[in-house]
Amino acid sequence: MAAEQNKVDSLTGVSTTGHDWDGIHELNTPLPRWWLWLFYATIVWAIGYVIAYPALPLVSGFTKGVLGYASRDQIESDMAALNQLRGEKVAALAKTSPADIEKSAELQEIARAVGKAAFGNNCAPCHGQGGAGSKGFPNLVDDQWLWGGTLENIQQTITYGIRNENAESRQGNMPAFGKDGLLKKDEIPVVAAYVVSLSGRKPEGAADLAKGAKIFAENCAACHGEQGKGNPEVGAPNLTSNIWLYGGDQKTIEETVTNGRGGVMPAWNGRLDEATIKALTVYVHTLSGGK
Amino acid sequence: MSSVEGPAPAGQSEVDDVPLYAARKEIYPAAVKGTFRTIKWIILVVTLGIYYFLPFLRWDRGPNAPDQAILLDLGNRRFYFFFVEIWPQELYYVTGLLVLAALMLFLMNAVAGRMWCGYLCPQTVWTDLFYAVERLIEGDRRTQIRKAESGRWDLERISEKVLKHTLWLMIAWWTGGAWVLYFADAPTLVRELATFQAPMVAYVWIAILTFTTYALAGWMREQVCLYMCPWPRIQAALTDEHALNVTYRYDRGEPRLSVKKAEAARARGETVGDCVDCNQCVNVCPTGVDIRDGMQMGCIQCGLCIDACDNVMAKIGRPTGLIAYDTDVNVQRRIDRQEPVIKIVRPRTILYVVLIALVGGFMGWQMLTRTTLDVSALHDRNPLFVRLADGSIRNAFTVRLSNKTLETRPFRLELIGLADATMEVAGLPHMAERSALLEVGPDQTRELRVLVTVPRSAGDVDRSIRFRLTDVVSGATASANDFFHGSGSAP
Numbered sequence: 079m080a081a082e083q084n085k086v087d088s089l090t091g092v093s094t095t096g097h098d099w100d101g102i103h104e105l106n107t108p109l110p111r112w113w114l115w116l117f118y119a120t121i122v123w124a125i126g127y128v129i130a131y132p133a134l135p136l137v138s139g140f141t142k143g144v145l146g147y148a149s150r151d152q153i154e155s156d157m158a159a160l161n162q163l164r165g166e167k168v169a170a171l172a173k174t175s176p177a178d179i180e181k182s183a184e185l186q187e188i189a190r191a192v193g194k195a196a197f198g199n200n201c202a203p204c205h206g207q208g209g210a211g212s213k214g215f216p217n218l219v220d221d222q223w224l225w226g227g228t229l230e231n232i233q234q235t236i237t238y239g240i241r242n243e244n245a246e247s248r249q250g251n252m253p254a255f256g257k258d259g260l261l262k263k264d265e266i267p268v269v270a271a272y273v274v275s276l277s278g279r280k281p282e283g284a285a286d287l288a289k290g291a292k293i294f295a296e297n298c299a300a301c302h303g304e305q306g307k308g309n310p311e312v313g314a315p316n317l318t319s320n321i322w323l324y325g326g327d328q329k330t331i332e333e334t335v336t337n338g339r340g341g342v343m344p345a346w347n348g349r350l351d352e353a354t355i356k357a358l359t360v361y362v363h364t365l366s367g368g369k
Numbered sequence: 370m371s372s373v374e375g376p377a378p379a380g381q382s383e384v385d386d387v388p389l390y391a392a393r394k395e396i397y398p399a400a401v402k403g404t405f406r407t408i409k410w411i412i413l414v415v416t417l418g419i420y421y422f423l424p425f426l427r428w429d430r431g432p433n434a435p436d437q438a439i440l441l442d443l444g445n446r447r448f449y450f451f452f453v454e455i456w457p458q459e460l461y462y463v464t465g466l467l468v469l470a471a472l473m474l475f476l477m478n479a480v481a482g483r484m485w486c487g488y489l490c491p492q493t494v495w496t497d498l499f500y501a502v503e504r505l506i507e508g509d510r511r512t513q514i515r516k517a518e519s520g521r522w523d524l525e526r527i528s529e530k531v532l533k534h535t536l537w538l539m540i541a542w543w544t545g546g547a548w549v550l551y552f553a554d555a556p557t558l559v560r561e562l563a564t565f566q567a568p569m570v571a572y573v574w575i576a577i578l579t580f581t582t583y584a585l586a587g588w589m590r591e592q593v594c595l596y597m598c599p600w601p602r603i604q605a606a607l608t609d610e611h612a613l614n615v616t617y618r619y620d621r622g623e624p625r626l627s628v629k630k631a632e633a634a635r636a637r638g639e640t641v642g643d644c645v646d647c648n649q650c651v652n653v654c655p656t657g658v659d660i661r662d663g664m665q666m667g668c669i670q671c672g673l674c675i676d677a678c679d680n681v682m683a684k685i686g687r688p689t690g691l692i693a694y695d696t697d698v699n700v701q702r703r704i705d706r707q708e709p710v711i712k713i714v715r716p717r718t719i720l721y722v723v724l725i726a727l728v729g730g731f732m733g734w735q736m737l738t739r740t741t742l743d744v745s746a747l748h749d750r751n752p753l754f755v756r757l758a759d760g761s762i763r764n765a766f767t768v769r770l771s772n773k774t775l776e777t778r779p780f781r782l783e784l785i786g787l788a789d790a791t792m793e794v795a796g797l798p799h800m801a802e803r804s805a806l807l808e809v810g811p812d813q814t815r816e817l818r819v820l821v822t823v824p825r826s827a828g829d830v831d832r833s834i835r836f837r838l839t840d841v842v843s844g845a846t847a848s849a850n851d852f853f854h855g856s857g858s859a860p
Contacts, residue, residue: 108391110596112589180796183807187816208751219755219765319758362816364795365765366755 104200166323168192172353176229179360186360196354209365214324214341221365222321226310227369233359239345240313247345249303250312256336261297269293270331276306276317282328395517396591396657398500399510399649403676412488413497421543424550428452433811441552446615447812453736454812456773461833465732472728474600476721480713481694482614486600487671487767492593495544495586496655499537506533510652537587538579545578591656594669601666611712615670617650617661620703625661628685643687650674650692660692742780743771744838746819753854760825764853768817768836771811778840779808782817785835787853789827793820803819806841821853831855 085094087103097104127133131143161168165189171179179185195209198207204215211217216224224250225235238246255261261269271281272290281287295304301314315323323341325335346355362368386593392641428438428451435442448455448463455462463483477484507513507529514770516526549571550558561567585593596603609615616743626634631641643660651659653674658667660674672694679689699709756762772778783804784792794805795818811813821834832855837848 106389108388110592111390111392112592113596114390183796183815186796190816190818206751208749210752210755217752217755219749219752220757220763222758298598316758320760321758367793367795367818367820 168353171356176233176356176359181354189357189360190364192354192357196358197361216323218362220321222316222319222368223310223369224313224315229359232362236355236358237347240343241340242342242345244345248313252339254338265293266332266335270335271330273317273331274328275333277319379528394657397510397513398655399652400504401653401673401676403679405672405676409488409497409671413494416494421547421819424555435554437554439551443552465728469728472721472725476718476725478604479612479718482612482669483604486669492585493669495582496590499586502536503533520770524676537583541579541582544582545575548578549574594656595667595705605666610698611696612717613694613696614664615672615675617692618695618700620700622691643691645685647681649677649681654675700720740845740847741773742838742840742845742847744849744852745769745846746836746852754856756856759823762855763820763822766819766851768819769814770809770838771814775811777808777810778846779806779842781806781839781841783837783839784821787823787832787834790821790823
């Protein structure tokens, strides 16, 4: 090697490192020495980093570093700074009524941005990221509202929830007509067929609609109305439309009548502050244009 | 140094143990006077003058915008360049500028080699300035070498070093200071900096750029060109045999002999070259290369060796231009007793000029036909559509309106296509069914939630739609195309 190292490549006049692959020599083009020192400097830097910052994993936990840095603290201080920055605008939301927020171009945009984030964090698990809902969890993008679609209705629903322990929460149950013996077993398919016919569809099989109408008037109309248009006061859905929370086919309707329904929504009062609830109200209202 | 250039025959060259890491060769470029030195001084003063003072140039834009000619307003996400105001989504103009800059670099390279490296590159300009300061304080090349070789550290030498580094740091500090002025209102920031009330980020950036300028121009110098910069490598691949380069005309220079020996040889009737091997070309070189070795990566082609050689040629009564902007082709042609040719116009340069014209023309056209209003539509993804209680189908869009002028403007937003559809804007009272009137503030955008509904009777096919935005006063329009999704099945 030592002798090889002094060989000179005949074509370029540059000395070789002595490495030789099938007659191809590696030229020795030395790096500048300052480059070497930079390399040592990075090692020294790394040692300093390990001492100063959390770095090495241990069996349980890790080395903490003498500076006491933690990325969690970093997030908290960043979030505090963000809230400080937003403070003025969020305060404006808390002071303004949802109707006025929606009318103001600037406040509506802020409310929709704040509302969108809050919706994603709190509402999306049930109602879906875009508010499209799923079986048992209402679609918030369509134009039908179980408990009313005005800004006040929506704010009330978000604040106190539905069928929960909160004294102010919305109440109203679909009784289990079959299970609790309120209707005879053979009456249920008859009324279900009638309900199907309410939304302009043809029921399955031979249905006695007159009998169904009579059963409906005696048992269902109190909440759903004589025409089946529903009643947002008690959360009774409109049965004449194309929108069904649990499904509109005859079998599902029979199941609903037999076992009853009673979806629950938590109260957000106390979990979310007033400004966030107002922002959510405006966000949900503008999702569909509301009522 | 006996051969003309290039390869050393195998086994003849002296090679000592070449280490894995090479110590740096100190370079003390000598002062020189001449044409190219003058050009370099002028370019240095002009480019640094622009850099240091441009932020203070004012440009009146009216009451709602800053009056700084060039301002990168990161906080408000605006880039002001004289009469142009660029929004973040228009950053492609800057991309276009970079493409244009690259093409210009290629063209310069095709015409006269590394013009950028030799005259315009910030590394060259600042290093040149730092060398000038060094020579002013520590003396010219010989004095500096003598002082360095003596190894003495007397009071004079120490005070010279202190003074030099102080001046270097001041230039570096001013360089960093000028940099931050491009990002905020310059006079205000200068006042804040002077009274220690400027934002921390300004001080940090000044410190960073002071350090980089001081380190790169004071300490790293030619090492940046030799080891750090990618351009010499790319440049070598882009050049061709007709590009003018700083060339040692070895046809005229060789064989090189000292002045006395040359006279004697001439008296004997022998052929003698003009090069007297005075090494002046090497002494003035800021990267320490020997131009007589031919074209090489270390040569930034600043032309200082041309000045040095011309001065010597004038003194010994020989014609100047032993080192000059020329091509290897011409050197060879003269050896072959042919007329030298300079081919500036050739396919390569024509191509670059055409490309520059195309890109520049396209950008200019884009700039001139640029609208001052904009509309963009984002279709809801989840759900794509929703069926309403009466069976009609609705799609929801997030529509953003931009007003790029500096006063509030009234706009009309219309739905085009889908004749039976209705349009609704959340928060606005219902108005004419398919259009909405609204205002957007100066230099602002406004985001709208727009609902488009098609009745059940209209069928259920997917159709193209367009949102058209019209300035009610000027009549200027902008549109955004989108799509209306039906349920995919007949109602």
